[in-house]
Amino acid sequence: MIDLHSHTHFSDGDLSPSRLLSRAHERGLEYLAITDHDSVTAFHTLRAERHAHASKDTNPDDSSTTSNASGTILRLPQLSGGLISGVEVSCQWEGLEIHVLGLFVDVDNVALTTMLQQQQQRRRERAAAIDLKLQRNGMTGLGAYLDTLPCDAISRSHVADFLVNQGHSKNKQHAFNKLIGRKGKAYVAAGWCEFADAIATIHEAGGIASLAHPDRYPLSRPRFRRMVEDYCEAGGDAIEVSYSNLNPGSLGHLAELCEKHELWATAGSDFHSPDHHWMDLGKIRMMPAACRHSAIWHHPAWQQHIGKLPAIVSAGGSEGSAISDA
Ligand code: AMP
Ligand code: MN
Ligand code: MN
Ligand code: MN
Numbered sequence: 001m002i003d004l005h006s007h008t009h010f011s012d013g014d015l016s017p018s019r020l021l022s023r024a025h026e027r028g029l030e031y032l033a034i035t036d037h038d039s040v041t042a043f044h045t046l047r048a049e050r051h052a053h054a055s056k057d058t059n060p061d062d063s064s065t066t067s068n069a070s071g072t073i074l075r076l077p078q079l080s081g082g083l084i085s086g087v088e089v090s091c092q093w094e095g096l097e098i099h100v101l102g103l104f105v106d107v108d109n110v111a112l113t114t115m116l117q118q119q120q121q122r123r124r125e126r127a128a129a130i131d132l133k134l135q136r137n138g139m140t141g142l143g144a145y146l147d148t149l150p151c152d153a154i155s156r157s158h159v160a161d162f163l164v165n166q167g168h169s170k171n172k173q174h175a176f177n178k179l180i181g182r183k184g185k186a187y188v189a190a191g192w193c194e195f196a197d198a199i200a201t202i203h204e205a206g207g208i209a210s211l212a213h214p215d216r217y218p219l220s221r222p223r224f225r226r227m228v229e230d231y232c233e234a235g236g237d238a239i240e241v242s243y244s245n246l247n248p249g250s251l252g253h254l255a256e257l258c259e260k261h262e263l264w265a266t267a268g269s270d271f272h273s274p275d276h277h278w279m280d281l282g283k284i285r286m287m288p289a290a291c292r293h294s295a296i297w298h299h300p301a302w303q304q305h306i307g308k309l310p311a312i313v314s315a316g317g318s319e320g321s322a323i324s325d326a
Contacts, residue, residue: 001282002310004033004084004103004296005212005243005268009150010045011036011088012157014273016150017046020281023274025078027281030310032079033086033103033268035212038119039153040107043085047074047107071106072206073305081310087112088212089198090119090190093227097190098217100198101240103266104301105207112205115193123154126190130159133186134179139168156180157272196234203235208301210238210266214257215250228257237299238264241291244271244279255290264299265291 007013008020015023017034020042024032034042074083087102105112131142145162146154160175169175179186193201199209211231219227228239241254242265258265271281287295296302297309308314 001029002031003029003268003282004266005035006271007036008034008042010039010041011151011153012155017042021078024281029079029282030081031084033084035086035088035101037088037090037153037155038116040087041152043107071108072104090192091195091198092192093195098195099212101210101212102202102207103210104305105202105205109205111201115201120153122190126188127154129188130186199234199236208237210240211236212240213243214239214254232261238266241265242267242284242287244269244283251285251288255288258291258294264296265294266296
């Protein structure tokens with residue numbers, strides 16, 4: 001199984017990188033990409049831990065414990081294939097928030113780290129502005145709560161947790177609807193980087209840009225088509241065709257879109273938390289047959305960084321079966 005979209009506690013996921021890897025191991029994943037919102041800290045952390053572990057190792061010939069200094073792929077005992085570097089960048093297109101995944105990005109690339117620092121700064125400023133609005137409405141303590149978190153990309157999901165914990169909202173959905181969502185009284189727009197800038201930076205870091213969860217944006221059909229055209233024009237390489245909670249009709253539609261625009265196809269669960277059983281690691285629909293040739297493992301970058309196809313594909317299994325059925 002392959003999962004190219006997941007989150008850790010460095011953004012709004014619940015698990016630490018090592019707990020996420022344990023879960024990936026339990027679920028039998030071959031390749032995993034951690035794609036935290038505007039952060040590549042999980043990859044840095046796991047790479048540093050791996051190096052520390054490898055340098056302590058007394059048997060340098062044991063290839064299962066060696067690791068290279070790559071900023072794009074990390075061989076780890078929990079994954080039969082490896083960890084692929086990734087990020088999910090929050091961008092804007094015509095004032096709407098669009099998420100673009102960067103896969104195989106070099107996590108040490110300066111253009112990338114500069115952009116992510118700016119995005120994290122925007123997140124801190126927005127959280128402070130939300131805090132002020134909440135305080136004016138009698139809800140205090142957000143800043144102190146956020147200071148206790150390990151994340152470097154503060155999101156509204158954390159704010160929603162705070163509001164639920166404090167009893168101001170009965171659940172997270174309610175917190176978004178009434179307070180921090182677009183129509184909420186503590187809503188603050190984030191001023192994300194432009195769509196085209198995010199794609200250019202992902203490319204500068206050697207990565208592949210993939211449009212995340214394309215059917216989750218509040219867009220009419222004509223506007224959606226225009227957004228995808230602009231995405232292609234800006235150099236977008238791929239779209240996610242399979243992800244959690246995607247209905248089978250949309251899967252076919254996205255596969256067609258891939259063919260029409262000659263985009264590569266990626267798939268990932270968007271895992272955030274073990275509590276979200278509908279969004280577990282690897283729990284995604286099979287890559288459709290229409291994406292046989294456009295599946296991301298045929299991309300030259302996959303060959304460059306990994307050098308072989310996923311096990312099930314090279315073993316002659318159907319291309320679709322490389323991704324688990326939900
Ligand atoms: P942000 O990136 O700060 O705008 O926060 C958005 C994050 O909050 C998303 O990545 C989701 O994980 C989560 N989220 C967005 N909308 C909702 C919602 N209605 N209910 C619960 N979580 C949400
Ligand atoms: Mn999220
Ligand atoms: Mn997203
Ligand atoms: Mn995501």
